[in-house]
Amino acid sequence: MRIKSHLIHLTKATLVALCLLSLGGQAGMAQENVETGSIPTTSEDAIPEVEDDFYKLISLPIPEGVILEVGGLATLPDGSIAACTRRGEVWIISNPNVSGNIKPTYRRFAYGLHEPLGLAYKDGDIYVTQRSEITRLRDMDGDGEADAYDKVYSWPLSGNYHEYSYGPLFKPNGNMLVTLNLGWSNSLGHGVSLVPWRGWMLEITPDGQMTPVAAGLRSPSGFGFNEAGDVFYTENQGDWVGSGRISHIEKGDFLGNAESLRWTDLPGSPLNIKPQDIPNTGEPLYDVAKRVEALKPPAVWLPHGILGISTSGILNDNTNGKFGPFSNQFFVGDQGQSKIMRVALEKVKGQYQGVVFPFREGFSSGILRLIWGSDGAMFSGMTSRGWSSTGKELFGLQRLVWTGRTPFEMKTVRAMPDGFEIEFTQPVNRTLAADPSVYQITGFNYKYQAEYGSPVINNEKCTVRGVVVSEDGLKARLVVDGLREGYIHEITAEGVRGADGKPLLHHVGYYTLNQFPDGEKLAIAAPAHSSHAAMASSAKPAATKSAAAKPAAGTMAKRITKRPASWTKESDITINVGTKPGLKFDPSQIRVKAGSKVKVVFHNNDDMLHNFVVVLPGTAIEVGEMAMKLGLEGQEKDYIPQTDKLLYHTKLLQPGETEAIYFEAPDEPGDYTFVCTVPGHFYVMQGTFKVVQ
Ligand SMILES: [Cu+2]
Incomplete structure (x- = not known):
């Protein structure tokens, strides 16, 4: 039931109280109050809609004494959830969907594992990735507890604290993919690959044969398939990684961090470049990739501090609409900011690129894992120990449930030969959406460097020269000057309104433009007051950076x-x-x-x-x-x-x-x-x- 459109001209305090009531599920009561004071009005005055109106967060109760620092999650055929924890346990959680009076129940399935950070279910067995091996857990006597812990494949460990291992991800052919974190040297101040295959993705057959797939990983804590069956992994800001990002990963790829290249002369390596072959110039990664053939630019950059600080689990929406209008898009968790981003990819000239939007914040702890429940709701497995997060709990398991209402959002952005096409989830006010001044677009990049992270570099405003809105009001085609290949483009559309007058739930997205597609350009003439001049003035780098960092004159x-x-x-x-x-x-x-x-x-x-x-x-x-x-x-x-x-x-x-x-x-x-x-x-x-x- 919707009450907010009626909530007009009441005092602010009343509105807040009504909101709280409606969130508490007592909307009926709120409705009565509203009827007495309601005056019809425009939706300009209405309370802005919030994420919670569309996606509800529900915490699962966790029994006292269970330290559910989630490292991996999987949904079992009966709808139960299996969770491994950083404490080395595996728990089976029955009735996790928290419906009616049925409470979840917890049963310990395994223990004594070495910080498993990934879990998968396949053909009746549970697989976990410990720091040094994939292990198959099997309940031989049917008492509900694993009694066979069998090694599928193991890899070396140096003992460095930062040598996390993730997976397995089962391929359709039954092989398993794992990703191995680099170690970290405090004395050197950067990541280190102290033993073979640290910083690599490996493929392992069920009988324990290993093939190295790709190198250049730094902290690859999340990976998964898109609907086409291609594998993407998430990366965390650090050395050689200017900001969080998502990359398509294929055999023979070098994904950016040079340390892992020291193992390329080992048998089976699909790469032959060495760490010293990677130029440390601070240019954008995309430009260096033109000279280093194996280096693959990310499909999407997630701007650091804005859309997360520590990218984690990635999940393709294959729920066929059970989770809302974003089918086949990715949801990506963030550990530090306890929130989820939404990513829509497209393939242009054989390479993936796309856009990332804010989606849902306010999770109770640091998000590490995302999976679909049996009913198409999303489970988020969380832990904060050692890595702070906005969500204050040390650990947690939450369900994110679509309310059935469609948020007014930019559903996706597509690259065009001369700009972008924004597709909305609902029709826009066509007059407003056709006004170029309601959009702002700024291109920027990050340094590709051995140093940790990167400032934003080369930011320049682009000019929206014209807009054509589709008849159905669902698409706005923007003709934009100043777009650059290899750059991230911040696209804001704050002034866009729905046909019913409401603002966008989130009005910003970040499109990583690796390639312009071929095709027809729209014939839109430059405005009378010469967009050329506007371009020239806006093409200067935004305010001299070193000056901006210094205190303003006159202040202490x-x-x-x-x-x-x-x-x-x-x-x-x-x-x-x-x-x-x-x-x-x-x-x-x-x-x-x-x-x-x-x-x-x-x-x-x-x-x-x-x-x-x-x-x-x-x-x-x-x-x-x-x-x-x-x-x-x-x-x-x-x-x-x-x-x-x-x-x-x-x-x-x-x-x-x-x-x-x-x-x-x-x-x-x-x-x-x-x-x-x-x-x-x-x-x-x-x-x-x-x-x-
Ligand atoms: Cu700090």
Whole structure:
């Protein structure tokens, strides 16, 4: 039942109360209140629709004592769910669909495994991928517990903590695919392939024969098939990986991280390039791929900090409409931001490319695995230990259920020879949608470099020169100047309205344009006031980057990296601060005298980017959220927002890097906070900066 369209001209407080009631399933009661005060009006005034109106999140109860840090998930033929955990257990969860009064029940099927991060079901057996092997678990005596743990195939381990292993993914021919994470060296500050096949995808036959498939993986925690049976994997930002991304993976591909190439002379390798063959120039990956034949550009980039920070499970919508209007699109989880993105791919000139949109946020923990339940709802298996997440729970299992209502969304974006075609889930207001000024398009890229991550580079605005809206109002064909191959294009359509006046549920998408398709261009003349001039002015790189990162003139410098000339000695107090795995500062408490001269030496001895930021008491989350809103500019601005609440800061440090900053402690005593403002980190990566008299 819909009540929101009637909710007009009531007080804000009443509206909030009504919303809460309707979310609580007491819409009938809300309806009565509405009838008494309702006045018909335009939908401009209506409460904006939210994700929860279309996709509901339901938490599964987990029995006390079960630490369900989900590493892998599979749906069994009877509708039960099998889950393996990072603690090494496998649980079978019956009645997971939480309907009526029937509660899920949990039964332990196996235990003692070595951090299994993937699980699959095939022909009556459960398979898990432990750190060093694929293991088949079989219940021989039918008592509901595995009694045979059989190795299918094993690979070397060095013992490095970062050597995660994922899978298996069963191919139609019965072979299994696994992906192996690189190790991480704190002393080198980058990923390392210490033993064979780290950073590779391997294919293994049921009788244990192994073939190396592809190299260049860094942290390939999710992979799966699309409807055509092609395999895609998700990658996490890091060394050689400027931002999260999804790549089509085929035999002989090199996917980007050079470390794994040290094993290309082993028998069976389909590649023959070596790490030193990969140029570390900081150009876009797409440009380097023109010179390095095996290097395959991603199908879709997920802009870091905006659409996730740690890409995880990937799931193709093969529910035939049971999950809504996005058949054959991918859903992609994010560990750090506890949310799911939606990806629509197309094949242009033999290569995949496509668009990614926001889809659903607000999960209770860090998403690692996504699967379909027997009824076409989605299960999300989650864990946060060691990797912070927006969802505060340490672990969890949630169901995402389509309510049956279709959200007004950009369903997909397709590349055109001269622009893009946006397809909507519902008809648009054709007049508004035909106005070029309701769309903004900006192209940008990332550096392909051995360093960790990348700022956004080469961002330039594009000009929407004309729009043709289809008769049925479902498609808008945009003619765009300034699109670039190999670039990510941010497409916003904030001003578009549905035929009934409502705004888009999400008005932004990011299209990775690897190739322009061939075909006819639309004949749209340049506007009278010369789009050429507009192009020329907008084609300049957005605001000089180094200048943007410096404090504005007239404000107190918040990052001073040389001892101020007025100080007669190095400092009153020098504090060394490091980082620890699991998003922690070391130490977690600092004590200084009010007004004293402080030198902080911040050393990032972790495996990801961090900064050190001192903020006013109680404002760490607020400042962190402001940093997140820097969007595409976040990394180049060191995730430092302009606000009086932020007192002092370092730059954003690479793994292994050190920076000292000098400042005078506040005169006002109190418990200030030091925080890392990297998106997803700031919720937990905090310490107390105690200022005493
Ligand atoms: Cu951090």
